[in-house]
Amino acid sequence: MSLQVAPSYISPQDASDLLHKLITEATDVEAVLWGRSGIMATVRGFVSRRPNGTVHVATAEITGPSLSFGLKDVAEFKYGDRRAFPPRDFPELPCRLSALIFVYPDNTRIFLFELGTA
Numbered sequence: 001m002s003l004q005v006a007p008s009y010i011s012p013q014d015a016s017d018l019l020h021k022l023i024t025e026a027t028d029v030e031a032v033l034w035g036r037s038g039i040m041a042t043v044r045g046f047v048s049r050r051p052n053g054t055v056h057v058a059t060a061e062i063t064g065p066s067l068s069f070g071l072k073d074v075a076e077f078k079y080g081d082r083r084a085f086p087p088r089d090f091p092e093l094p095c096r097l098s099a100l101i102f103v104y105p106d107n108t109r110i111f112l113f114e115l116g117t118a
Contacts, residue, residue: 005080030111034109053070054069074102075104075105079098096113
C-alpha cells in the first residue's frame with residue numbers, strides 16, 4: 001500500500017535551486033498548466049530560461065509545442081516527490097518522479113513533473 005503525501009510549501013530560493021537543477025541537468029519534464037475554469041495544457045520537453053527571465057518548456061523541435069511563464073507573480077512554491085503522485089494507468093509512459101509547482105494568485109498552477117522510470 002502506497003502512502004500519498006501532499007506536496008509541501010518551499011521557499012522561493014529552494015524553488016529557484018530546483019528549477020536550476022532541471023535546466024542544468026537537461027531533465028525530461030512534463031509541464032502542465034492548470035488554469036481557471038478547468039483549462040489545462042500539457043507539453044513534454046526540456047526547461048530553459050529566456051533572457052527576459054521567463055521559464056520556457058519545449059521539445060527539441062523548432063516548431064514543436066512549448067509553454068512559457070513568468071515567476072515574478074508566483075504566490076506559492078511547492079514541491080512533491082513520487083509519493084504525492086499516484087502511478088499512472090499506462091505503464092509504458094514515464095513515471096512522475098517529482099514536481100515543482102508554481103501557484104499564482106488566481107490559483108492557476110504550473111507543474112513541472114520530472115519524468116523517469118520507476
